Amino acid sequence: MVMGSLNTEVEVVVIGSGPGGYVAALRLADLGKEVMVVEERERPGGVCLLEGCIPSKSLINAIELSEAAKGAARLGLTFTGMKIDHVKLREWTDGVVAQLSGGVKTLLQKRGVDIVHGRARFQDSHSLAIEGGGTIAFKQCIIATGSSLNRLPAGIDQSVWSSADALKLQEVPGSLLVVGGGYIGLELGLVYAGLGSEVSVVEFFPRLLMGADHDLVDVMVKQVSKRLHAVMTDSKVKGIEPRDGGFDVEIEHEGKTEKQHYDRVLVAIGRRPNTDDIGLEHTKVKVDDKGVIETDGECRTAEPHIYAIGDVSHGPMLAHKASREGKVAAESIAGHKVEFDNRAIPAVVFTDPEISWCGLTERRAEELGVTVNVGRFPLSALGRARAIGHTEGLVKVLSEPETDLILGVGIVGPHASELIAEGALAIEMGATLADLTETIHPHPTLSEALMEAAEMAAGTAVHVFKRS
Amino acid sequence: MTQPNSTVSGRPVPAAPATRRLARELGVDLTLVPGTGPGGRVTPADVQAFLAGGALNVQSVQSATPAPIAAAGLAVEGTTRLAAAASAIPFLDLEPLPDFSLQGPVEVEPLRSIRRKVARKMVTSMILVPHVAHMDDADVTELEEFRLKMKARRDGEPGGKLTLLSFVIRAITAGLRAAPAFNASLDPFREEIVYKKYYNIGFAADTGKGLVVPVIRGTDVKSIREISREIEEKAALAREGKLPLEDMQGGTFTITNVGPLGGTALIPTINYPEVAILGMGRVQEKPVVRDGQIVIRKILPLTLAFDHRVADGADAARFVGELVRNLSDPNLLLLDT
Numbered sequence: 026m027v028m029g030s031l032n033t034e035v036e037v038v039v040i041g042s043g044p045g046g047y048v049a050a051l052r053l054a055d056l057g058k059e060v061m062v063v064e065e066r067e068r069p070g071g072v073c074l075l076e077g078c079i080p081s082k083s084l085i086n087a088i089e090l091s092e093a094a095k096g097a098a099r100l101g102l103t104f105t106g107m108k109i110d111h112v113k114l115r116e117w118t119d120g121v122v123a124q125l126s127g128g129v130k131t132l133l134q135k136r137g138v139d140i141v142h143g144r145a146r147f148q149d150s151h152s153l154a155i156e157g158g159g160t161i162a163f164k165q166c167i168i169a170t171g172s173s174l175n176r177l178p179a180g181i182d183q184s185v186w187s188s189a190d191a192l193k194l195q196e197v198p199g200s201l202l203v204v205g206g207g208y209i210g211l212e213l214g215l216v217y218a219g220l221g222s223e224v225s226v227v228e229f230f231p232r233l234l235m236g237a238d239h240d241l242v243d244v245m246v247k248q249v250s251k252r253l254h255a256v257m258t259d260s261k262v263k264g265i266e267p268r269d270g271g272f273d274v275e276i277e278h279e280g281k282t283e284k285q286h287y288d289r290v291l292v293a294i295g296r297r298p299n300t301d302d303i304g305l306e307h308t309k310v311k312v313d314d315k316g317v318i319e320t321d322g323e324c325r326t327a328e329p330h331i332y333a334i335g336d337v338s339h340g341p342m343l344a345h346k347a348s349r350e351g352k353v354a355a356e357s358i359a360g361h362k363v364e365f366d367n368r369a370i371p372a373v374v375f376t377d378p379e380i381s382w383c384g385l386t387e388r389r390a391e392e393l394g395v396t397v398n399v400g401r402f403p404l405s406a407l408g409r410a411r412a413i414g415h416t417e418g419l420v421k422v423l424s425e426p427e428t429d430l431i432l433g434v435g436i437v438g439p440h441a442s443e444l445i446a447e448g449a450l451a452i453e454m455g456a457t458l459a460d461l462t463e464t465i466h467p468h469p470t471l472s473e474a475l476m477e478a479a480e481m482a483a484g485t486a487v488h489v490f491k492r493s
Numbered sequence: 494m495t496q497p498n499s500t501v502s503g504r505p506v507p508a509a510p511a512t513r514r515l516a517r518e519l520g521v522d523l524t525l526v527p528g529t530g531p532g533g534r535v536t537p538a539d540v541q542a543f544l545a546g547g548a549l550n551v552q553s554v555q556s557a558t559p560a561p562i563a564a565a566g567l568a569v570e571g572t573t574r575l576a577a578a579a580s581a582i583p584f585l586d587l588e589p590l591p592d593f594s595l596q597g598p599v600e601v602e603p604l605r606s607i608r609r610k611v612a613r614k615m616v617t618s619m620i621l622v623p624h625v626a627h628m629d630d631a632d633v634t635e636l637e638e639f640r641l642k643m644k645a646r647r648d649g650e651p652g653g654k655l656t657l658l659s660f661v662i663r664a665i666t667a668g669l670r671a672a673p674a675f676n677a678s679l680d681p682f683r684e685e686i687v688y689k690k691y692y693n694i695g696f697a698a699d700t701g702k703g704l705v706v707p708v709i710r711g712t713d714v715k716s717i718r719e720i721s722r723e724i725e726e727k728a729a730l731a732r733e734g735k736l737p738l739e740d741m742q743g744g745t746f747t748i749t750n751v752g753p754l755g756g757t758a759l760i761p762t763i764n765y766p767e768v769a770i771l772g773m774g775r776v777q778e779k780p781v782v783r784d785g786q787i788v789i790r791k792i793l794p795l796t797l798a799f800d801h802r803v804a805d806g807a808d809a810a811r812f813v814g815e816l817v818r819n820l821s822d823p824n825l826l827l828l829d830t
């Protein structure tokens with residue numbers, strides 16, 4: 026790692042080493058470009074690796090194991106004396122993160138990519154000032170600074186937890202209020218519920234996971250409600266006051282305000298792109314009022330030699346979207362004809378059961394006024410789901426009525442996160458229902474559900490009861 | 494986010510990522526390409542066909558596809574526009590052909606194999622290369638006399654046929670050495686002219702199944718008799734369809750000799766990426782004026798079609814003039830070449 030204080034000139038500089046930035050840097054290096062990465066954190070990997078996707082999935086895995094063990098009694102398996110040592114679990118998670126972050130660092134170094142440690146700000150449209158000294162002049166630049174937690178409204182105590190705090194697993198509070206019923210809040214809420222906290226979730230909107238289809242969310246909510254103390258929708262947090270080492274929280278629901286005490290409060294109310302304090306005013310890069318950088322299909326900003334990828338640009342704030350954009354930007358810089366023209370960015374919620382979807386949702390189809398053909402297949406009709414004792418869930422396939430083209434896939438159930446990849450491939454390939462139904466899916470697996478859902482849409486299903 | 498490649502209805506054109514990449518690299522607008530796959534899916538072949546101005550081609554495949562095709566409407570109404578967009582040549586009006594069977598009985602034969610290859614080569618050559626034809630007559634009276642005498646002596650031996658073509662190949666090779674522009678290729682992408690220092694002369698052979706051009710290599714170091722023998726062998730193999738591929742490749746100049754079949758003059762199409770082609774008409778006895786006297790001479794009409802990007806009219810006049818001189822005097826031909 027190159028430390029601060031340097032004045033240097035480089036072909037391409039990448040700001041941020043998250044899944045957007047580091048992938049772009051690696052690809053650029055492979056394409057023969059001279060690349061430098063500026064990262065303000067001590068370790069590379071970004072939010073995803075250090076305090077997002079990776080540590081959260083590591084914790085969720087542990088909780089799922091313990092829940093599975095608890096639920097195994099009906100199969101004749103009893104585990105006695107099981108306890109969760111959260112310190113050990115924290116160490117395990119830290120180890121996973123350290124390994125992966127080290128891996129990213131090695132990958133960058135092996136390709137001769139210099140990592141400059143420090144915070145970068147644009148001085149003008151061709152150079153960056155690095156906090157702590159030094160400037161970097163560049164021919165091209167990729168902004169991959171990611172996002173951070175939305176600033177809390179005034180009147181709310183700042184000592185509440187962010188998702189990053191929650192992931193540190195410093196303690197297991199007796200009670201925890203999760204503010205925000207999006208995927209981050211739900212995933213972390215379930216982790217703490219699994220660790221033994223009494224967890225409540227409060228959501229401003231009438232439903233949890235606003236972006237997802239109701240039928241999928243309903244299945245999940247029904248299951249997770251069993252583990253949560255309370256799920257309050259249509260509810261607004263009016264104030265959070267520290268008291269007795271915990272917090273008094275005022276929650277307004279249907280005009281009535283109630284005060285409740287919680288040991289800890291986790292706020293997960295959305296994220297804002299890190300574009301406010303990086304000197305964009307010294308460039309012609311355009312940013313909207315939400316802090317999102319405007320880009321074209323090649324991830325170029327209004328300054329054609331400056332690119333923006335990942336959480337700072339339009340679209341869902343997801344690691345795999347950031348990485349794909351990183352490749353597009355890198356190849357565009359190398360002069361390839363590329364475009365971020367993906368039709369299916371899979372969204373995954375690692376609750377228990379998991380939810381995933383990609384392409385068109387029923388909600389969106391309704392908004393657009395598009396008629397779609399929907400084939401649904403319940404996991405209760407699937408051999409493998411029965412065998413593993415997880416029949417709560419469904420897979421659905423949305424297709425275009427005239428052509429049978431697959432437009433969307435939605436899944437709720439075990440391993441939904443893995444199963445969605447086939448849906449994404451189908452949509453990207455322009456596959457039709459027949460392509461799915463006539464592909465042999467291994468039996469007995471959950472993957473058969475996708476084939477069956479396509480059969481339902483095509484009207485050729487055999488594994489369901491039919492009225493004669 | 495932008496929603497690229499979407500059709501009027503808003504839904505993106507069904508095409509696999511690799512197909513989309515191909516279209517992007519070739520600069521083809523996917524929304525204009527009629528898809529022949531299930532559900533109107535655009536295949537890599539559709540993109541290629543479209544680019545080749547093959548809207549016609551795609552059209553026929555489409556009419557053979559019974560499934561309702563989302564893009565079909567677009568394709569039918571917009572074929573002309575599509576073709577124009579594909580080629581970007583103003584006034585080029587590619588329309589689907591009318592249904593001839595409405596006028597009377599027809600028989601349809603798919604374009605295959607040699608015919609299709611010839612079609613591709615010729616269209617490429619005609620569209621890409623600014624052709625100019627330069628014509629002249631060679632008085633081959635003496636050469637024919639010499640040739641027939643030699644032929645009578647060598648009859649029955651391999652290469653003994655000693656056709657006029659083998660003498661012309663010899664004379665052309667000498668001409669190419671003196672005028673390298675006619676033994677070159679223009680690379681339009683690198684903007685370079687490549688002069689070849691080897692002499693491989695192809696001759697157009699009619700095989701019954703279509704045109705094949707066997708190549709005789711190193712004609713600058715072969716005797717007329719060797720050349721004659723190779724012509725015999727390769728023409729025979731080509732007629733049997735047994736000519737190895739490498740014997741049809743690597744040519745630097747082509748001669749087409751339709752004379753024996755008749756014809757007073759012809760304008761051949763350059764065998765792209767070569768620079769020039771020589772067409773030989775029929776040798777005929779003609780009354781010509783020599784020293785103020787009308788005499789009967791054997792006349793061989795010649796046409797050199799050449800690439801005007803590489804050579805000019807004056808170059809061609811000199812090149813053909815020298816050829817005519819060499820062919821009119823066997824001594825000169827044998828001495829100087």
Ligand SMILES: Cc1cc2nc3c(=O)[nH]c(=O)nc-3n(C[C@H](O)[C@H](O)[C@H](O)COP(=O)(O)OP(=O)(O)OC[C@H]3O[C@@H](n4cnc5c(N)ncnc54)[C@H](O)[C@@H]3O)c2cc1C
Nearest residue numbers: 041043045065071072073077145170171335336342343344
């Ligand atoms: C709890 C949690 C769980 C998540 N789970 C998932 C998941 O399961 N799946 C998924 O796809 N996504 C998940 N995400 C989202 C995912 O982490 C982000 O979408 C992803 O990290 C975005 O990548 P990025 O490269 O755009 O930015 P980031 O990963 O945010 O990386 C940006 C980097 O830039 C650095 N930086 C910022 N400004 C500067 C500057 N001025 N100078 C130098 N360096 C700077 C930062 O330090 C950071 O390292 C999760 C997020 C959270 C918070």
